[in-house]
Amino acid sequence: MRSFIYRSGFALIVLVALFVRVVQLDQRVLHNDEANQIVRAGRLLEGDSYRYDPEEHHGPTLYYLALPLAWLTAGREFAATSEWTYRLLPALCGVGVLLLLLLLWDGIGRGAVLAAAALMAASPAMVYYSRFFIQETLLLLFTVGAITCGWHYCSRRTAPRAIATGVFLGLMHATKETCIIAYACMGAALLIVVAFKVKSGLTLDLKLTCRHALYMALAALGVASILFSSFGVNPAGIWHSFATYLGYVHKGLGENSDHVHPFTFYLRMLIGQRSGGLFWSEWVIMLPGAIGMLLVATSSRLIKQVDRGLGRFLVFYTLLMTLAYSLIPYKTPWCMLSFLHGWIILAGIGITGLFNVSRHPLARIIVLVLLAGGMGFLARQVQRTSFRYGADARNPYAYSHTVSDHLNLVQRINDVTALQAAGRQTPIAVVTNPEDAWPLPWYLRAYPNTGYWNDVASLPAPFAPALIVASLDREAEVATLTGERYISEYWGLRNEVLLALYIRRDLWDRFMESRQP
């Protein structure tokens, strides 16, 4: 009966997690980075071959895994795809992380797994970035996969388990360069745990361990090589996947970067901060996470179902990851998923401990009510971060996000061109600095006659496109070009960054005529 309740509870949590990750998936305007990644995936969808770029854009798993979902939901034409097509992948990966927690059932106990799954399902950061087409949720899935398979390998050393761990480690490498931080923290935490175990009499079969380590490494390298070489088409991609770290060292140190933030950047976001009259926090995870750490550190009897070695590994791994990401000057909020999952699993352990300390039924009811209150708080945070304020600058997760007004610019272009005989063939010029062009290439994907220039001097002459979109640093040049022949409007791009839309006067007059009652 108890088992049935646990299974039903877990199934319910998975369903809720799936729901909050896929509902209104196309409502939030695309972030610059999402659009970049989508357009790259779109090129692959339309038959271009993929080549790993060691300078930018991270590994290939995101693009390759997006393909089957795109084929299933939209076919092979990029213009026929929608935000839903692409964001479905991170959403499913976000749910996959919950399912992988099941593999820790015999390592931390089913109560802790259930609590961790509930927190994972309702964590505002987890939900937000599971609805965001970037590499982070994939990296999270593969990291949790490596930890869970690694745990199973440690509990019974077999070649298939070593290979499974290796596959996940390889997928991490093929997803994002920051996997190297997780490798280092996993290795260090493992060494500490082994040191504890050797002290208490652990003996290792070195020959077997070395053989399995070789299997693991070969599996990791094999998977990563297949993907980085674009399935053998670009063997240089394999070398580039290692050479890239030279560039990423400079990036991590924050050289020439707008993304340098203080040590407390992530912790403030998770513990709590006020912004725009609202309180944003994941303290409901961090507090029981800290309790879970204490219980593991003190080998408390309250968590006797938690394997001591796994518990210690999780504590050291989570602390090292949190410290490493906080020390690196280059910070973007989505990177915190890489250590938040550790806090969530430890929070599951902490909640089990709290539940076990309350033997009296009344005390257990009080703990349950507190937990329900905490989940309610997280649900409200999710509603704010992922829905109502999904693209709002006050939302700490909406980092340098496109503002929703950008959709009004796109709507204006759609409305004006719909009145033209040329329709979607209407010529459009986008004259912006490189940063401000995005995410327009996604939104104008159905307009084949759209050109992107970095300055007016590069425009072909004579040229009088129906519409010109200009960033404000190019606006003076564009205004000189257009004179009185165009009317101009302002639309938001990012917070405090505007784009000017120039509409040729004949089109504007026709548009306004269409609006007469």
Added chain:
Amino acid sequence: MKTITSVAVVLLLAAATNLVAQGMLPLKLELPKPMFVGTPKTIKSANLEPARKGKPRPPVMVPKGVENVAEDMEITSSDSYPIIGDLELVTDGDKEGADGSYVELGPGKQYVQIDLEETRQIYAIVIWHFHSQARVYKDVVVQLADDEDFITNVRTVFNNDHDNSAGFGIGKDKEYIETFAGRPLAVKGLKAQYVRLYSNGSTSSEMNHYVEVEVYGK
């Protein structure tokens, strides 16, 4: 061109002197502390007021003895349950740009309405939507009326909805960038008991905000 400008300045000065002679004085406002000064980038547009680059706007002329008749008056809104702040913040006298000083109304076209409790002769309205960041509010329309349902004697005193998306007709006024100085509107002594202010999101978000609205009249 210089001659035309000089003539225009002289005429404006003459008009201002004439107004002062008639008992009209420049409206003096108590301004909040600046949180965003000027515009971050040069902005010029057919539908946007030229950047002021930190210079104050020309004063709105009002007769002697006018006062803010909106302070602490009852506010109603198309969004009766704002997520952030209360409707009372619109006329509470606090014009600071900090958190806690503004009310946030829901997405899309929304309005706030001020009941002046009796018919007043109105000379100026000053609006502060949100001035801690540079942004432009869309479809700003300000109307006066004799009844709370805006059926009788409705007059539009400001409309910068250049594409008629709000449905009140094409506005001839320009959009403007929010600053701590607010946006004063001259109202020419029209009589009304109710003032309604519309907006339709901003260049930053689809939400609508009000830090303060002042109505100067007798």
